[in-house]
Amino acid sequence: xxxxxPAWVFAMAxxxxxxxxxxxxxxxxxxxxxxxxxxxxxxxxxxALVLSLVTSLIATALCVVFGLPLAWALASGTxxxxxxVRALCLLPIVLPPVVGxxxxxxxxxxxxIVGQWLADVGVQLxxxxxxxxxxxxxxxxxxxxxxxxxxxxxxDVEYADVAIVHGASPFRAFVAVTLPSVGPAVLAGAVLxxxxxxxxxxxxxxxxxxxxxxxxTLPLAVYDLLERDPADAVVLSAVLVVVAVSVLVGLxxxxxxxxxxxxxx
Amino acid sequence: MASSTSPATYWSGxxxxxxxxxxxxxxxxxxxxxxxxxxxxxxxxxxxxxxIFIGVGCAGADRSTVDxxxxxxxxxxxxxxxxxxxxxxxxxxxxxxGSSGSFLEQIRQGAPASVVITADSATMQRISNAGLVDxxxxxxxxxxxxxxxxxxxxxxxxxxxDLRSSDVLVVLCASSAPCxxxxxxxxxxxxxxxxxxxxxxxxxxxxxxxxxxxxxxxIVYRTDALASPGLxxxxxxxxxxxxxxxRAAAVVGRQDxxxxxxxxxxxxxxxxxxxxxxxxx
Numbered sequence: 001x002x003x004x005x006p007a008w009v010f011a012m013a014x015x016x017x018x019x020x021x022x023x024x025x026x027x028x029x030x031x032x033x034x035x036x037x038x039x040x041x042x043x044x045x046x047x048a049l050v051l052s053l054v055t056s057l058i059a060t061a062l063c064v065v066f067g068l069p070l071a072w073a074l075a076s077g078t079x080x081x082x083x084x085v086r087a088l089c090l091l092p093i094v095l096p097p098v099v100g101x102x103x104x105x106x107x108x109x110x111x112x113i114v115g116q117w118l119a120d121v122g123v124q125l126x127x128x129x130x131x132x133x134x135x136x137x138x139x140x141x142x143x144x145x146x147x148x149x150x151x152x153x154x155x156d157v158e159y160a161d162v163a164i165v166h167g168a169s170p171f172r173a174f175v176a177v178t179l180p181s182v183g184p185a186v187l188a189g190a191v192l193x194x195x196x197x198x199x200x201x202x203x204x205x206x207x208x209x210x211x212x213x214x215x216x217t218l219p220l221a222v223y224d225l226l227e228r229d230p231a232d233a234v235v236l237s238a239v240l241v242v243v244a245v246s247v248l249v250g251l252x253x254x255x256x257x258x259x260x261x262x263x264x265x
Numbered sequence: 266m267a268s269s270t271s272p273a274t275y276w277s278g279x280x281x282x283x284x285x286x287x288x289x290x291x292x293x294x295x296x297x298x299x300x301x302x303x304x305x306x307x308x309x310x311x312x313x314x315x316x317i318f319i320g321v322g323c324a325g326a327d328r329s330t331v332d333x334x335x336x337x338x339x340x341x342x343x344x345x346x347x348x349x350x351x352x353x354x355x356x357x358x359x360x361x362x363g364s365s366g367s368f369l370e371q372i373r374q375g376a377p378a379s380v381v382i383t384a385d386s387a388t389m390q391r392i393s394n395a396g397l398v399d400x401x402x403x404x405x406x407x408x409x410x411x412x413x414x415x416x417x418x419x420x421x422x423x424x425x426x427d428l429r430s431s432d433v434l435v436v437l438c439a440s441s442a443p444c445x446x447x448x449x450x451x452x453x454x455x456x457x458x459x460x461x462x463x464x465x466x467x468x469x470x471x472x473x474x475x476x477x478x479x480x481x482x483x484i485v486y487r488t489d490a491l492a493s494p495g496l497x498x499x500x501x502x503x504x505x506x507x508x509x510x511x512r513a514a515a516v517v518g519r520q521d522x523x524x525x526x527x528x529x530x531x532x533x534x535x536x537x538x539x540x541x542x543x544x545x546x
Contacts, residue, residue, distance in 0.1 A: 211461065
């Protein structure tokens with residue numbers, strides 16, 4: 001039984017709760033219900049919505065496919081390389097996304113250190129939908145990797161060892177024994193990464209630019225609309241909120257399961 | 266490069282200082298009944314929130330700084346203008362930049378600006394129609410020009426029709442920004458359909474993509490081309506070109522704005538603007 005915290009704790013707790021809640025309520029309050037349909041069916045809105053969903057889901061898939069091996073490697077390593085790579089993984093979380101976009105340009109841009117080789121073989125990333133996915137993956141990957149790595153580190157390695165002793169390959173043991181027990185963390189990491197990719201703005205506009213139907217994702221469309229038609233911008237913002245909330249609600253059991261102390265052990 | 270050309274021109278107004286001290290009192294914790302506790306909690310929240318807002322309000326009130334919200338095309342001319350204004354007025358002058366298209370909403374939401382300078386007259390008209398500014402004056406003119414990078418695609422550009430080539434990677438301003446509206450008018454006027462790789466949020470972001478060599482060419486203002494000696498400027502025929510008239514106005518209720526407007530229309534300010542490539546209105 002937890003003892004009830006003192007009153008001042010609730011008072012302090014109300015401030016951040018209001019800080020998070022009031023802007024969202026304001027957004028919904030100002031929603032122009034009468035032209036909701038018109039705002040949502042405009043070309044810019046539908047193409048941004050489709051583009052955002054497609055790119056963020058591809059980015060999430062990339063995070064899972066490449067993030068799992070990275071998390072496994074990080075969880076099993078202790079050396080300097082591991083520490084350096086883990087620091088690299090943290091960087092996009094701390095870095096302002098615009099700076100991430102500049103870094104991406106300097107690396108994968110047409111004049112970038114990697115990009116000029118890519119250009120020679122005809123691969124162009126800036127100003128393309130692939131560039132949007134790359135920017136989203138760059139900012140979202142850390143959320144997936146760190147979430148899964150933390151779960152892997154807490155895991156009792158004996159079960160996997162038993163599987164290996166009984167003749168399973170390390171890969172087989174990982175897939176059949178380890179992975180199922182960190183399932184909730186994988187899911188939570190993927191959802192976090194997806195949410196981050198969906199909301200990505202700074203790196204995208206810097207690296208991939210903004211063109212309707214090709215690189216103008218939902219956040220970029222909101223920013224553009226804010227200057228032309230603020231009411232439509234509110235509608236698109238609300239769409240982002242609704243999408244995010246429905247995912248959180250849909251996954252709430254498994255989602256919160258990750259953070260319950262009895263679920264991971 | 267980072268600050269002036271940041272593509273995401275987030276509103277960068279005066280940072281609100283947090284409330285210095287908190288005036289409410291926290292009585293010693295006791296395991297009293299929950300109703301008084303809840304009431305005390307509510308009182309504390311009210312005190313805390315009020316304290317923060319009063320603190321922020323004070324921080325905003327006693328400034329002797331004149332804040333000017335200017336179109337991003339003024340980024341390069343801001344420093345000499347600031348020096349001139351500070352000399353003439355004897356107060357601190359602070360410029361912040363963004364796309365003119367975002368100013369209406371910023372002023373409506375209470376951005377701490379006394380004077381607003383837009384890149385074109387249509388944008389100022391919208392702000393004026395919303396009743397947010399008065400005493401609108403024209404302070405400068407600008408026109409469009411092509412900037413070309415020293416890249417394979419950029420070297421071949423000699424006229425605006427060359428922008429149609431599929432070998433040239435072109436970026437343009439978004440239609441919501443004045444430079445984009447002017448660009449649309451220009452291309453429509455000569456019946457040219459340019460396949461842009463991106464429509465950037467403001468003129469500086471557009472320019473940056475060419476400066477970095479990521480795009481071969483862009484349509485920007487003459488003043489931007491002058492401020493980027495590394496890029497080749499390709500003039501647009503006078504008959505086709507679109508001229509924009511930059512306007513300044515006083516935000517309603519700002520007494521300190523009138524003197525700024527006076528100085529901005531004086532010959533000294535015109536000379537500063539002319540050096541940067543602006544025309545006289």
